[in-house]
Amino acid sequence: xxxxxxxxxxxxxxxxxxxxxxxxxxxxxxxxxxxxxxxxxxxxxxxxxxxxxxxxxxxxxxxxxxxxxxxxxxxxxxxxxxxxxxxxxxxxxxxxxxxxxxxxxxxxxxxxxxxxxxxxxxxxx
Amino acid sequence: xxxxxxxxxxxxxxxxxxxxxxxxxxxxxxxxxxxxxxxxxxxxxxxxxxxxxxxxxxxxxxxxxxxxxxxxxxxxxxxxxxxxxxxxxxxxxxxxxxxxxxxxxxxxxxxxxxxxxxxxxxxxx
Numbered sequence: 047x048x049x050x051x052x053x054x055x056x057x058x059x060x061x062x063x064x065x066x067x068x069x070x071x072x073x074x075x076x077x078x079x080x081x082x083x084x085x086x087x088x089x090x091x092x093x094x095x096x097x098x099x100x101x102x103x104x105x106x107x108x109x110x111x112x113x114x115x116x117x118x119x120x121x122x123x124x125x126x127x128x129x130x131x132x133x134x135x136x137x138x139x140x141x142x143x144x145x146x147x148x149x150x151x152x153x154x155x156x157x158x159x160x161x162x163x164x165x166x167x168x169x170x171x
Numbered sequence: 172x173x174x175x176x177x178x179x180x181x182x183x184x185x186x187x188x189x190x191x192x193x194x195x196x197x198x199x200x201x202x203x204x205x206x207x208x209x210x211x212x213x214x215x216x217x218x219x220x221x222x223x224x225x226x227x228x229x230x231x232x233x234x235x236x237x238x239x240x241x242x243x244x245x246x247x248x249x250x251x252x253x254x255x256x257x258x259x260x261x262x263x264x265x266x267x268x269x270x271x272x273x274x275x276x277x278x279x280x281x282x283x284x285x286x287x288x289x290x291x292x293x294x295x296x
Contacts (some may be wrong), residue, residue, distance in 0.1 A: 062276070063201070063269070063272050063273055063276050064196050064197060064198050064201060065196070066198075067192045067193075067194070067195050067196035067201075067269070068196035070192050071189050071190075071192035071193035071196050072189060073189050076188070076192075115256070131174075131250075136272075136276075137268075137271075137272035137275065138268075138271070138272070138274075139268045139271075140269065140272050141269050143262075143263075143264045143265050143268040144188070144192070144265065146187050146262075146263070146264075147261075147262035147263070148188055148267050150261075150262070151187070151188050151261075151262075153185060153254075154184070165209070
């Protein structure tokens with residue numbers, strides 16, 4: 047029987063705010079977390095199919111070690127998911143607020159070059 | 172007349188989420204931002220009276236360049252404040268949520284070693 051790979055994760059109460067913020071301070075990792083929030087558990091390879099394997103592992107390890115993501119082996123695959131409930135318990139609203147800000151920033155980039163001359167007629171904002 | 176020192180700041184719409192998160196991912200800077208949120212504009216020296224001047228300048232410059240803080244010269248002093256409204260406009264709720272999480276983490280550290288055996292009788296949580 048082959049040994050099962052195991053991954054070390056911090057306990058929820060040991061998740062550190064500066065480390066979570068650092069994990070989310072890198073555009074590639076921020077995009078990974080957005081994807082995990084949207085899609086649930088995925089094969090980690092899907093988070094960076096075009097990345098060198100060592101780069102992908104660097105980022106997924108950092109997400110795991112900071113308490114942002116949960117990683118488990120499934121055969122030869124490495125499945126990864128967002129620790130959404132643990133993060134919510136530890137820092138209520140944090141990940142949602144950050145991902146909302148990220149969504150706004152991405153939407154702004156998509157519209158870059160177009161000036162917003164009027165407020166949204168639907169919401170008046 | 173002496174030249175007035177001026178400081179470069181990003182425009183509100185150019186404030187980048189990863190850079191803000193990076194600025195807040197360092198415990199010393201997180202504490203500086205907490206202080207600024209609480210006290211308003213202060214002489215930057217008050218953010219780190221015991222720090223080497225170069226260390227203090229490194230951190231205040233990073234807060235300014237990331238769009239988190241506004242810095243202005245006043246005589247020989249360097250006054251610093253949180254860009255609370257700009258940050259709120261760009262990333263609604265972000266700084267408040269992070270500082271709330273920071274407050275919770277700090278409170279947890281103060282009570283470290285004491286086990287929370289019962290829920291809060293007021294809220295049942």
